[in-house]
Amino acid sequence: METCTERTVDATQSLCPRCESLVPAEILIRGGAAYLRKACPTHGQMEVLLDASAARYLAGRRPGGRPAADAPLDLRQDLRTTPDQAVCVVVIDVTDACNLRCPTCFAAAEGHRFLSMAGFERALGAALARKPDLDLLQISGGEPTIHPQILEIVARAQAAGVRVVQINTNGIRIARDDDFLAALGRLQPAVYLSFDTFRPHIYQELRGARLLDLKLRAVERLASLGIAITLACTVQRGLNEDELADIVRFGMSHPSVRAVVFQPTFYAGRAPDHDPGERVTSSEVLERLEQQVGGVLKANDFVPVPCCNPACTQVTFVFREGDVTVPLTRLVDPADYEEFLRGRLVDATLSDLVNQPSTGPAQADAPC
Numbered sequence: 001m002e003t004c005t006e007r008t009v010d011a012t013q014s015l016c017p018r019c020e021s022l023v024p025a026e027i028l029i030r031g032g033a034a035y036l037r038k039a040c041p042t043h044g045q046m047e048v049l050l051d052a053s054a055a056r057y058l059a060g061r062r063p064g065g066r067p068a069a070d071a072p073l074d075l076r077q078d079l080r081t082t083p084d085q086a087v088c089v090v091v092i093d094v095t096d097a098c099n100l101r102c103p104t105c106f107a108a109a110e111g112h113r114f115l116s117m118a119g120f121e122r123a124l125g126a127a128l129a130r131k132p133d134l135d136l137l138q139i140s141g142g143e144p145t146i147h148p149q150i151l152e153i154v155a156r157a158q159a160a161g162v163r164v165v166q167i168n169t170n171g172i173r174i175a176r177d178d179d180f181l182a183a184l185g186r187l188q189p190a191v192y193l194s195f196d197t198f199r200p201h202i203y204q205e206l207r208g209a210r211l212l213d214l215k216l217r218a219v220e221r222l223a224s225l226g227i228a229i230t231l232a233c234t235v236q237r238g239l240n241e242d243e244l245a246d247i248v249r250f251g252m253s254h255p256s257v258r259a260v261v262f263q264p265t266f267y268a269g270r271a272p273d274h275d276p277g278e279r280v281t282s283s284e285v286l287e288r289l290e291q292q293v294g295g296v297l298k299a300n301d302f303v304p305v306p307c308c309n310p311a312c313t314q315v316t317f318v319f320r321e322g323d324v325t326v327p328l329t330r331l332v333d334p335a336d337y338e339e340f341l342r343g344r345l346v347d348a349t350l351s352d353l354v355n356q357p358s359t360g361p362a363q364a365d366a367p368c
Contacts, residue, residue, distance in 0.1 A: 014038040033054055097146060174191070265280065
């Protein structure tokens, strides 16, 4: 139902968070924000904040299409891929065991199971059958570095032709185990390192331990071997929203840090109870980052990744030389390159982008 203060922009389906039944839902705009309203016949109506910026949410809907008709209706089913859906990143969980008990862990990892090499081979084969030129495979968990065959897993994926094999890790073993570090130096996987704060007490609240020294040591040890690092920061309201710029500046100071990712807390698993209308959204992260960096980056420098849900991923690329930092969006108009970039994570080089014919104004002489 539409009123003068809200409007419905789409009808969809969702899950009731209490009984997990599939229920009708609608996406609506109200007060400048985007919400998902769903109605369970047993537990009633409820709303979830999708994005604090309705304009950014709606803009993010343009590049991608609707989900394939034969996509699974129930998230408890096997999440198979379909011919109409692009595959950009594959994540294979190799264990449900972990050497931390993070209060924010949406996977609630605390098991003792490890994926066998045969099981990994099957999962990898299925991924490559779907996309033979797979750009990125992320090895995750649990904590994948405690898998007894993690090095063989990385080597097997590399030998199969995956362009980038990335380990999603808390960095503890990297910081402490010299032999393991040396093996990583030989294999040169990318590392997706959780890095949330520069304040030990915030690590205690988010991760259940004071990890700052270990995180800094892991970064230095990886950088000494030239291993590409992505810093992944979990952002939680009232805890570390004021440190976004500090983490970006830290990443820029390390040549081995290729990316910084800000991930608003996903309230599942061990994550604390929350008001679904008060969670931090990606648009709020971008607005806070703009405020903290003093104009070096602006929220509108970030654009939706074409193959994602509009609320999922916003990205920018930054060129840095000395003290000069220039976002790519100051040089080209992303709207001109949606089709060119769709489904390409690795092989879309800067020279490709610059040489691609643009339908918009020429940008070659854009000021830096």
